[in-house]
Amino acid sequence: MTDFSREREAMVERHLKRRGITEPHIVNAFLAVPREEFVSPDYAHLAYGDHPLPIEAGQTISQPYVVALMIQAAAIKGGDQVLEVGAGSGYAAAVISRIAGQVIAIERQHDLIELARQRLERLGYDNVEIVEGDGTKGCPDRAPFDAILAAASGSHVPRALVGQLAPNGRIVMPIGDSGWVQELVKVTKKDDGILRQENLGGVRFVPLIGEEGWKDD
Numbered sequence: 001m002t003d004f005s006r007e008r009e010a011m012v013e014r015h016l017k018r019r020g021i022t023e024p025h026i027v028n029a030f031l032a033v034p035r036e037e038f039v040s041p042d043y044a045h046l047a048y049g050d051h052p053l054p055i056e057a058g059q060t061i062s063q064p065y066v067v068a069l070m071i072q073a074a075a076i077k078g079g080d081q082v083l084e085v086g087a088g089s090g091y092a093a094a095v096i097s098r099i100a101g102q103v104i105a106i107e108r109q110h111d112l113i114e115l116a117r118q119r120l121e122r123l124g125y126d127n128v129e130i131v132e133g134d135g136t137k138g139c140p141d142r143a144p145f146d147a148i149l150a151a152a153s154g155s156h157v158p159r160a161l162v163g164q165l166a167p168n169g170r171i172v173m174p175i176g177d178s179g180w181v182q183e184l185v186k187v188t189k190k191d192d193g194i195l196r197q198e199n200l201g202g203v204r205f206v207p208l209i210g211e212e213g214w215k216d217d
């Protein structure tokens with residue numbers, strides 16, 4: 001039988017710590033979340049490779065290193081109110097919930113939502129709420145957010161997301177062509193409302209589909 005906790009520790013050592021993700025609160029969050037529970041049993045034995053894996057509705061669970069990089073870039077800390085756009089399996093939301101105060105994770109694919117909700121409830125993640133909707137419009141009822149992470153790529157940062165950021169809030173999102181490599185971008189809203197943008201390197205994500213994203217074919 002697979003010893004998932006040993007595999008999880010090895011993944012954190014090899015794919016996170018050795019690649020510069022060493023902050024204890026991030027490392028501990030990844031050690032606390034059983035990724036094998038967020039994929040179908042057919043893929044559980046692959047759960048601790050550093051790669052995306054297929055989930056229902058033709059979507060993917062993101063690569064652990066990239067989730068860690070986004071959490072690090074967004075400087076998520078205790079007490080933060082965080083929005084994740086693209087809840088998918090709920091894995092990244094579960095990891096973020098080990099650090100932040102409250103996580104709102106929005107997902108447009110109805111089939112994924114019930115699965116993610118049941119999984120998070122069964123595993124006891126009671127500070128994560130999965131909301132159904134178009135994440136390009138954010139989640140105005142639950143704003144403002146200290147950090148917003150988008151797990152799908154758009155041509156630009158949707159205006160609604162910028163509007164729902166708290167002062168000193170951070171958005172981390174892949175920006176670029178929908179079918180190819182994108183740039184991971186961090187936007188910080190300064191106290192005076194001025195936005196600062198930094199580029200963090202190349203990534204590859206599924207497209208953000210919605211009113212201020214790509215159109216569904």
Ligand code: SAM
Binds near residue numbers: 088089093207209
């Ligand atoms: N974070 C997820 C996880 O840990 O499993 C992986 C997310 S997957 C790479 C991207 C997700 O974004 C897909 O589930 C897709 O349906 C969702 N998505 C795409 N456009 C969206 C939108 N406008 N609003 C909400 N979710 C969206």
